Amino acid sequence: MNVTLLIPARYGSSRFPGKPLAPINGKPMIQHVYERAALAKGLKDIYVATDDQRIKNAVEGFGGKVVMTSADAASGTDRIDEAISILGLADDDLVINLQGDQPLIDPIVIEQLVGLCERHADEFDMATLAVEIKDEVQLNDPNHVKVVFDNNHNALYFSRARIPFGRDTSEYPVYKHIGIYAYSRKFIQTFAKLPLGRLEELEKLEQLRALEYGYKIKVAISAFDFPEVDTPEDIRICEARLGIE
Secondary structure (H helix, E strand, C coil): CCEEEEEEECCCCCCCCCHHHCEECCEEHHHHHHHHHHCCCCCCEEEEEECCHHHHHHHHHCCCCEEECCCCCCCHHHHHHHHHHHHCCCCCCEEEEECCCCCCCCHHHHHHHHHHHHHHHHHCCEEEEEEECCCHHHHCCCCCCEEEECCCCEEEEEECCCCCCCCCCCCCCCEEEEEEEEEEHHHHHHHHHCCCCHHHHHHCCCHHHHHHCCCCEEEEECCCCCCCCCCHHHHHHHHHHHHHC
């Protein structure tokens, strides 16, 4: 099974325009994501999928590979779908979709996800990661997406709200979704043809489209948490963390 990691990146974020190129300790954020991913074992190729010439120039400037996609992609997965068609991947190739706002991603979690798919790919349609929230601030922050799953670690729901909600207690684990997915090329093509989901549109979470149409998402629990970049303020948090490493 060949494994290709793709990093969808667009310039025009409504909350943080130009986010992939935001400097973190002297490097654009997309470079941190790419270089972290390159440390993971078992990957055949890594590409940034973008429609923006500025991002393309930045990635090629540090020696990375780029796939240029159209500006019409409705979501990151739709951009991935276009990229894999351009690359000509086989139907059973494994594709890792790593969000471009993960500059401190630990390569071990990428390897964890690849290993899960290599061992149990016939048991689910796509896989992702979650980590137990330890920071109280994250519990009610809509930028930190939460996930609940069944006893077999199949996702039941993703939400920007705190889920589950303890009516009589607050002493229970809540899990944050980590922005990384694994699936076959064949499933990505199926997913991209599905109409936009009602819940997906409400929460602005594309993974809900898979659940709404009855597909199974396996959730592996990570031992590692790391800050994502949703706002300019998050850049300072990442710089502080990098200063500790």
